[in-house]
Amino acid sequence: MYRDNYITSLRTEMVEMVKTYLSPPALGYGYSDVPLETTIKWRPIVLILGNYSSGKSTLINEFVGADIQAIGQAPTDDSFTIITSDDNVSDTDPPRVTEERDGKFLLNDPEYPFEILKKHGQRFAAHFRLKKINSPFLKNLALIDTPGMLDSLTERDRGYDYQDVIGDLAQLADLVLVLFDPHKAGTVREAHTSLRETISARTFEDRVLFVLNRIDECASLGDLLQVYGTLCWNLSQITGRKDIPAIHLTYSLRAAKNANTLPDSENFLSLLENRRKKLKEAVLDAPRRRLDNLAAFIETHAERLDLFTEALVEYGTARRRTWIKLGVIGFLTGIGCGTAAFFAGMWAGIFQGVTDPLTLAASGAAGLSGFLAWMLLPARFITSLIRKKRARTIDTLLPLTTQTQKDAWQAIRPLVLAYLEKTRGKFSLGECREQHASIHRVYTDGTREVRKALNELMGLADDGPGVTPSTETEVRGGLDKDTGQPPDILA
Numbered sequence: 001m002y003r004d005n006y007i008t009s010l011r012t013e014m015v016e017m018v019k020t021y022l023s024p025p026a027l028g029y030g031y032s033d034v035p036l037e038t039t040i041k042w043r044p045i046v047l048i049l050g051n052y053s054s055g056k057s058t059l060i061n062e063f064v065g066a067d068i069q070a071i072g073q074a075p076t077d078d079s080f081t082i083i084t085s086d087d088n089v090s091d092t093d094p095p096r097v098t099e100e101r102d103g104k105f106l107l108n109d110p111e112y113p114f115e116i117l118k119k120h121g122q123r124f125a126a127h128f129r130l131k132k133i134n135s136p137f138l139k140n141l142a143l144i145d146t147p148g149m150l151d152s153l154t155e156r157d158r159g160y161d162y163q164d165v166i167g168d169l170a171q172l173a174d175l176v177l178v179l180f181d182p183h184k185a186g187t188v189r190e191a192h193t194s195l196r197e198t199i200s201a202r203t204f205e206d207r208v209l210f211v212l213n214r215i216d217e218c219a220s221l222g223d224l225l226q227v228y229g230t231l232c233w234n235l236s237q238i239t240g241r242k243d244i245p246a247i248h249l250t251y252s253l254r255a256a257k258n259a260n261t262l263p264d265s266e267n268f269l270s271l272l273e274n275r276r277k278k279l280k281e282a283v284l285d286a287p288r289r290r291l292d293n294l295a296a297f298i299e300t301h302a303e304r305l306d307l308f309t310e311a312l313v314e315y316g317t318a319r320r321r322t323w324i325k326l327g328v329i330g331f332l333t334g335i336g337c338g339t340a341a342f343f344a345g346m347w348a349g350i351f352q353g354v355t356d357p358l359t360l361a362a363s364g365a366a367g368l369s370g371f372l373a374w375m376l377l378p379a380r381f382i383t384s385l386i387r388k389k390r391a392r393t394i395d396t397l398l399p400l401t402t403q404t405q406k407d408a409w410q411a412i413r414p415l416v417l418a419y420l421e422k423t424r425g426k427f428s429l430g431e432c433r434e435q436h437a438s439i440h441r442v443y444t445d446g447t448r449e450v451r452k453a454l455n456e457l458m459g460l461a462d463d464g465p466g467v468t469p470s471t472e473t474e475v476r477g478g479l480d481k482d483t484g485q486p487p488d489i490l491a
């Protein structure tokens with residue numbers, strides 16, 4: 001409980017940090033079309049993928065402790081189902097579906113993070129739903145059951161882009177389980193392509209778990225090894241790596257009993273650990289994974305926005321400098337024009353002397369006209385040339401020393417150009433400086449505090465402070481002495 005509360009309040013604070021400091025500039029500078037917190041504000045999510053009848057729904061029913069999802073050998077269920085808890089119904093009652101909602105509701109309710117899926121259209125909306133279950137298993141998380149992958153020919157009849165949907169869901173998910181069964185251990189390419197495209201290589205290993213399910217259906221250990229070998233080969237072909245990702249071997253005891261695939265205790269299965277429990281633990285660990293993902297989210301976006309605003313500050317400062325120079329030239333031009341008018345007037349005998357009001361007015365007017373003419377015509381022309389040149393040499397605006405900086409710059413470069421194009425380089429430099437300073441603080445101090453809080457979490461046992469601490473502060477595992485809350489990372 002203690003640890004759960006810590007995780008929940010830390011999550012809230014991190015989302016708040018994004019909302020307060022990163023979202024406003026992200027929206028203002030066209031870095032993002034929706035508030036950044038849209039995809040992270042909801043509860044931790046576990047996405048369950050796999051071929052049809054690889055046992056996804058069976059696994060989910062086991063986790064939540066009730067038969068809430070239809071199961072069957074044929075492609076039974078062709079919907080994406082969000083399965084989460086109903087906080088209004090006691091979770092001591094036997095688990096059951098307490099509320100169902102359709103896709104239209106889910107895609108439009110701002111409480112949920114699924115607005116980004118609207119683009120997949122009506123056909124997708126008709127295959128998207130929410131089920132609330134009063135299961136304690138779902139207290140801090142949501143599962144997503146998916147329709148199985150079919151062959152690519154039938155894929156086209158779906159009416160929406162299955163791979164794109166999977167990609168978007170994977171982006172929202174804190175953990176992705178990819179299930180295979182012995183009959184179809186070879187058909188993994190589609191799922192893997194969408195995952196590779198959306199989950200960064202850096203976090204892929206942490207986020208995706210491969211599961212070979214229904215292993216009770218292998219006739220012998222030899223049969224299993226054959227299947228395992230095929231799957232490993234396919235995965236390594238697709239990942240392009242020589243090392244093979246860990247594959248969890250498992251089966252549903254209940255389904256196996258029903259199918260009568262457990263003939264005797266001599267069966268090879270008795271030699272293997274059924275990884276059901278490990279999978280369950282991994283799924284229940286999703287809230288902690290969410291914190292890691294949030295930390296990475298904050299780091300990535302803070303770094304990019306930091307660079308974005310720094311580039312704008314540099315650009316704005318250079319622009320201001322140019323205008324000051326042009327202003328000085330304009331001023332001198334004005335003086336030149338005024339002086340010329342004075343001498344011309346004197347020479348022509350129109351002016352009576354330096355103190356003559358006509359002399360003053362006419363020379364002043366000539367000076368002012370000279371200044372304005374310069375500023376409105378040549379100076380404008382020059383700045384538009386300079387603006388074009390700066391757009392071409394935008395990469396030299398900032399000294400990018402590290403590879404992560406270079407990557408971050410590549411990600412935002414088109415957005416910076418689009419913003420400069422849209423504003424024609426005219427934006428408030430002062431405001432931009434302020435934004436940059438506050439984002440920079442999040443990027444440096446904020447992310448450090450987040451990492452510190454996460455380290456403290458590692459020292460916390462399930463029901464209270466972990467490790468035997470020696471002082472009062474250590475006892476609280478870094479929590480506030482009075483409130484028992486995590487340190488305020490926004491402070």
Ligand SMILES: Nc1nc2c(ncn2[C@@H]2O[C@H](COP(=O)(O)OP(=O)(O)O)[C@@H](O)[C@H]2O)c(=O)[nH]1
Nearest residue numbers: 052053054055056057058071072214251252255
């Ligand atoms: N023998 C055996 N059958 C299983 C296992 N898991 C699921 N099944 C059966 O496989 C069929 C498809 O399961 P289902 O959960 O609907 O697969 P889904 O399409 O991936 O959701 C059902 O008839 C299940 O009873 C298992 O571990 N062993």
Ligand SMILES: [Mg+2]
Nearest residue numbers: 056057070077
């Ligand atoms: Mg299913």
